[in-house]
Amino acid sequence: MADLAAGGPQHVAIIMDGNGRWARARGRPRGFGHRAGGRAARAIIEHASDIGLPALTLYAFSSENWRRPASEVSLLMELLLGTLRKELNEFHRRGARLRFIGDRSRFSPDLREEMSRGEALTATNAGLCLNIALGYGAQQDLTRVMRELAAEVAAGRLRAEDINEARIAARLALGELPDVDLFVRTGGEVRLSNFLLWELAYTELYFSQTYWPDFGPADLDAAIDWYRGRERRFGMVEASACS
Numbered sequence: 001m002a003d004l005a006a007g008g009p010q011h012v013a014i015i016m017d018g019n020g021r022w023a024r025a026r027g028r029p030r031g032f033g034h035r036a037g038g039r040a041a042r043a044i045i046e047h048a049s050d051i052g053l054p055a056l057t058l059y060a061f062s063s064e065n066w067r068r069p070a071s072e073v074s075l076l077m078e079l080l081l082g083t084l085r086k087e088l089n090e091f092h093r094r095g096a097r098l099r100f101i102g103d104r105s106r107f108s109p110d111l112r113e114e115m116s117r118g119e120a121l122t123a124t125n126a127g128l129c130l131n132i133a134l135g136y137g138a139q140q141d142l143t144r145v146m147r148e149l150a151a152e153v154a155a156g157r158l159r160a161e162d163i164n165e166a167r168i169a170a171r172l173a174l175g176e177l178p179d180v181d182l183f184v185r186t187g188g189e190v191r192l193s194n195f196l197l198w199e200l201a202y203t204e205l206y207f208s209q210t211y212w213p214d215f216g217p218a219d220l221d222a223a224i225d226w227y228r229g230r231e232r233r234f235g236m237v238e239a240s241a242c243s
């Protein structure tokens with residue numbers, strides 16, 4: 001099991017990709033893959049909580065996923081609602097603090113209600129900060145922040161020269177959370193797909209060939225071990241032995 005005390009990441013963000021291909025490889029419909037993906041997500045959340053990871057952010061539904069066929073979108077909505085209803089008490093029992101990032105305006109009232117209920121129930125918990133990106137897109141999040149700042153400048157409450165990186169970061173959906181240390185994408189694709197573009201500026205990027213439904217706790221541990229071996233320089237030069 002990963003030992004986070006020894007230089008492990010404080011915040012891991014995951015693109016859970018490959019459900020559809022996992023199902024196709026088994027001659028089954030995509031929904032079969034998404035259901036298996038939901039079980040894999042639960043196992044990773046429980047493992048993250050067990051190893052004491054401070055923060056985990058999962059990309060469950062992007063702003064672009066609305067363009068999928070209506071039948072797949074409704075299956076994903078059903079799965080998300082069902083998973084939340086079923087697992088919320090367990091997340092709470094483990095002390096996880098749940099937060100949803102993204103535009104929830106297009107989700108059904110049932111799902112929105114469950115999201116708010118989950119956030120309210122777990123708001124004061126001190127365990128794993130579990131962020132689930134739903135209807136999320138990093139460009140949309142950044143655009144929202146720019147608009148808010150522009151409106152404040154126009155209203156005379158903020159000077160343009162006082163806009164800086166810290167002010168922008170604080171207003172992003174993940175706001176006050178520590179920066180993402182480790183990004184994981186499963187399923188073999190090597191791209192960011194509009195996920196946390198600002199927050200990943202100095203993040204270590206780990207790409208796994210494994211389809212999400214097969215990505216288990218041991219795979220997360222392997223990613224964390226890989227992370228521990230990275231030398232993070234944040235734009236500086238490598239540490240000199242004689243300095």
Ligand code: FPP
Pocket residue numbers: 016017018019020021022034037038041058059060061065076079080083084132187212
């Ligand atoms: C990408 O696979 C996966 C999704 C769009 C859905 C991810 C959602 C889950 C795994 C459910 C998670 C549930 C909770 C509560 C966190 P894909 O369909 O793009 O796969 P493909 O690239 O092989 O087609």
